[in-house]
Amino acid sequence: MSGKPAAFLDRDGTLIDDVGFVHKRADVRVLPTVAEALRTFAGAGYACVVVTNQSGVARGYFDEAAVHGINAEIVARLHAADVKVDAFYFCPHYGDGCDCRKPEPGMIQRAAREHGIDVARSAVVGDRGSDIELGQRLGIPGVLVPGPAPYVGPEPDFRARTLLEAAQWIVRRGA
Ligand SMILES: [Mg+2]
Numbered sequence: 001m002s003g004k005p006a007a008f009l010d011r012d013g014t015l016i017d018d019v020g021f022v023h024k025r026a027d028v029r030v031l032p033t034v035a036e037a038l039r040t041f042a043g044a045g046y047a048c049v050v051v052t053n054q055s056g057v058a059r060g061y062f063d064e065a066a067v068h069g070i071n072a073e074i075v076a077r078l079h080a081a082d083v084k085v086d087a088f089y090f091c092p093h094y095g096d097g098c099d100c101r102k103p104e105p106g107m108i109q110r111a112a113r114e115h116g117i118d119v120a121r122s123a124v125v126g127d128r129g130s131d132i133e134l135g136q137r138l139g140i141p142g143v144l145v146p147g148p149a150p151y152v153g154p155e156p157d158f159r160a161r162t163l164l165e166a167a168q169w170i171v172r173r174g175a
Protein backbone atom coordinates (compact mmCIF):
# COMPACT_ATOMS: atom_id res chain seq x y z
CA MET A 1 0.00 0.00 0.00
CA SER A 2 1.26 3.45 -0.85
CA GLY A 3 0.91 6.46 1.39
CA LYS A 4 2.79 8.25 4.08
CA PRO A 5 4.64 6.64 6.94
CA ALA A 6 3.31 6.91 10.47
CA ALA A 7 4.58 6.85 13.99
CA PHE A 8 2.13 4.69 15.90
CA LEU A 9 2.40 6.00 19.44
CA ASP A 10 1.24 4.43 22.64
CA ARG A 11 -0.55 6.93 24.90
CA ASP A 12 -0.14 6.13 28.61
CA GLY A 13 3.52 6.01 29.58
CA THR A 14 4.62 7.29 26.17
CA LEU A 15 2.83 10.61 25.57
CA ILE A 16 1.56 11.14 29.10
CA ASP A 17 2.46 9.96 32.56
CA ASP A 18 0.99 6.51 33.22
CA VAL A 19 -0.79 6.97 36.52
CA GLY A 20 -2.72 3.72 36.00
CA PHE A 21 -6.05 3.77 34.16
CA VAL A 22 -5.84 7.53 33.76
CA HIS A 23 -9.33 8.94 33.20
CA LYS A 24 -9.37 12.39 34.84
CA ARG A 25 -8.29 15.32 32.72
CA ALA A 26 -6.54 16.88 35.70
CA ASP A 27 -4.23 13.84 35.82
CA VAL A 28 -2.89 14.44 32.32
CA ARG A 29 0.81 15.23 32.37
CA VAL A 30 2.44 15.36 28.97
CA LEU A 31 5.91 13.84 29.20
CA PRO A 32 9.07 15.85 28.50
CA THR A 33 10.21 15.94 24.85
CA VAL A 34 6.79 14.95 23.47
CA ALA A 35 6.21 18.24 21.65
CA GLU A 36 9.68 18.19 20.12
CA ALA A 37 9.24 14.53 19.14
CA LEU A 38 5.94 15.24 17.37
CA ARG A 39 7.59 18.14 15.57
CA THR A 40 10.40 15.83 14.47
CA PHE A 41 7.95 13.27 13.08
CA ALA A 42 5.84 15.89 11.31
CA GLY A 43 8.92 17.56 9.84
CA ALA A 44 9.94 14.23 8.29
CA GLY A 45 6.48 13.62 6.81
CA TYR A 46 5.24 11.11 9.39
CA ALA A 47 1.65 11.01 10.54
CA CYS A 48 1.41 10.72 14.33
CA VAL A 49 -1.27 8.22 15.31
CA VAL A 50 -2.04 7.22 18.88
CA VAL A 51 -2.94 3.56 19.44
CA THR A 52 -3.90 2.83 23.03
CA ASN A 53 -5.36 -0.08 24.97
CA GLN A 54 -8.06 1.22 27.30
CA SER A 55 -9.33 -1.92 28.99
CA GLY A 56 -10.59 0.25 31.84
CA VAL A 57 -13.72 0.63 29.71
CA ALA A 58 -14.43 -3.10 29.56
CA ARG A 59 -13.49 -3.43 33.23
CA GLY A 60 -16.05 -0.78 34.11
CA TYR A 61 -13.53 1.67 35.61
CA PHE A 62 -14.58 4.49 33.25
CA ASP A 63 -16.58 4.98 30.07
CA GLU A 64 -15.58 5.80 26.51
CA ALA A 65 -16.38 9.47 27.11
CA ALA A 66 -13.59 9.53 29.69
CA VAL A 67 -11.15 8.16 27.10
CA HIS A 68 -12.21 10.88 24.67
CA GLY A 69 -11.84 13.43 27.47
CA ILE A 70 -8.23 12.45 28.10
CA ASN A 71 -7.52 12.52 24.37
CA ALA A 72 -9.08 15.98 24.12
CA GLU A 73 -6.94 17.18 27.02
CA ILE A 74 -3.83 15.89 25.23
CA VAL A 75 -4.94 17.68 22.05
CA ALA A 76 -5.35 20.91 24.00
CA ARG A 77 -1.96 20.64 25.69
CA LEU A 78 -0.25 19.86 22.41
CA HIS A 79 -2.08 22.69 20.67
CA ALA A 80 -0.63 25.04 23.26
CA ALA A 81 2.80 23.73 22.22
CA ASP A 82 1.87 24.17 18.54
CA VAL A 83 2.01 20.46 17.68
CA LYS A 84 -0.63 17.81 17.05
CA VAL A 85 -1.55 14.18 16.88
CA ASP A 86 -3.21 13.24 13.57
CA ALA A 87 -5.55 10.56 14.92
CA PHE A 88 -6.42 8.62 18.06
CA TYR A 89 -7.49 4.97 18.17
CA PHE A 90 -8.29 3.04 21.29
CA CYS A 91 -9.28 -0.51 22.16
CA PRO A 92 -11.92 -0.54 24.92
CA HIS A 93 -11.87 -4.33 25.26
CA TYR A 94 -10.35 -6.70 27.75
CA GLY A 95 -9.48 -10.36 27.39
CA ASP A 96 -9.49 -12.38 24.22
CA GLY A 97 -11.69 -12.00 21.23
CA CYS A 98 -11.11 -8.56 19.76
CA ASP A 99 -8.73 -7.78 16.93
CA CYS A 100 -7.61 -4.43 18.26
CA ARG A 101 -6.13 -4.94 21.74
CA LYS A 102 -2.39 -4.54 21.32
CA PRO A 103 -0.45 -6.62 20.29
CA GLU A 104 -3.32 -7.37 17.89
CA PRO A 105 -2.88 -5.14 14.82
CA GLY A 106 -6.50 -4.02 14.35
CA MET A 107 -6.02 -0.36 15.32
CA ILE A 108 -3.08 0.05 12.96
CA GLN A 109 -4.89 -1.66 10.10
CA ARG A 110 -7.87 0.63 10.59
CA ALA A 111 -5.67 3.73 10.80
CA ALA A 112 -3.88 2.69 7.62
CA ARG A 113 -7.17 2.40 5.74
CA GLU A 114 -8.61 5.63 7.09
CA HIS A 115 -5.51 7.80 6.74
CA GLY A 116 -3.65 6.39 3.74
CA ILE A 117 -0.69 5.16 5.77
CA ASP A 118 2.06 2.96 4.41
CA VAL A 119 2.48 0.59 7.33
CA ALA A 120 5.68 -0.93 5.92
CA ARG A 121 7.45 2.44 6.30
CA SER A 122 6.03 3.07 9.77
CA ALA A 123 7.12 2.29 13.32
CA VAL A 124 5.60 1.70 16.76
CA VAL A 125 6.71 3.42 19.97
CA GLY A 126 5.60 2.35 23.42
CA ASP A 127 6.64 1.48 26.94
CA ARG A 128 5.46 -2.12 27.10
CA GLY A 129 6.01 -5.50 25.52
CA SER A 130 2.64 -5.37 23.78
CA ASP A 131 3.78 -2.27 21.88
CA ILE A 132 7.00 -3.91 20.74
CA GLU A 133 5.21 -7.14 19.84
CA LEU A 134 2.71 -5.15 17.78
CA GLY A 135 5.56 -3.77 15.69
CA GLN A 136 7.08 -7.20 15.27
CA ARG A 137 3.80 -8.74 14.13
CA LEU A 138 3.61 -6.11 11.40
CA GLY A 139 7.27 -6.44 10.48
CA ILE A 140 8.07 -2.84 11.43
CA PRO A 141 10.35 -1.43 14.13
CA GLY A 142 9.23 -1.36 17.73
CA VAL A 143 10.94 1.33 19.81
CA LEU A 144 10.81 1.14 23.59
CA VAL A 145 10.64 4.17 25.86
CA PRO A 146 11.11 3.86 29.62
CA GLY A 147 8.21 2.16 31.37
CA PRO A 148 7.48 -0.43 34.02
CA ALA A 149 10.63 -2.24 35.14
CA PRO A 150 11.63 -4.90 34.53
CA TYR A 151 10.59 -4.73 30.89
CA VAL A 152 8.77 -7.87 29.80
CA GLY A 153 8.48 -8.53 26.07
CA PRO A 154 10.37 -9.17 22.88
CA GLU A 155 13.66 -7.36 22.33
CA PRO A 156 12.89 -3.90 20.93
CA ASP A 157 14.61 -2.64 17.79
CA PHE A 158 15.78 0.36 19.78
CA ARG A 159 15.64 1.46 23.40
CA ALA A 160 15.15 5.22 23.62
CA ARG A 161 15.47 7.31 26.77
CA THR A 162 12.80 9.71 25.60
CA LEU A 163 10.16 9.98 22.88
CA LEU A 164 12.39 12.52 21.14
CA GLU A 165 15.22 9.99 20.98
CA ALA A 166 12.74 7.49 19.56
CA ALA A 167 11.61 9.98 16.93
CA GLN A 168 15.17 10.82 15.92
CA TRP A 169 16.04 7.12 15.54
CA ILE A 170 12.92 6.37 13.48
CA VAL A 171 13.27 9.38 11.19
CA ARG A 172 16.98 8.75 10.59
CA ARG A 173 16.28 5.10 9.83
CA GLY A 174 13.53 5.93 7.37
CA ALA A 175 15.49 8.62 5.54
MG1 LIG B 1 1.87 2.43 27.75
Ligand SMILES: [Zn+2]
Nearest residue numbers: 091098100101
Ligand atom coordinates in the same frame (compact mmCIF):
# COMPACT_ATOMS: atom_id res chain seq x y z
ZN1 LIG C 1 -10.25 -4.31 21.11
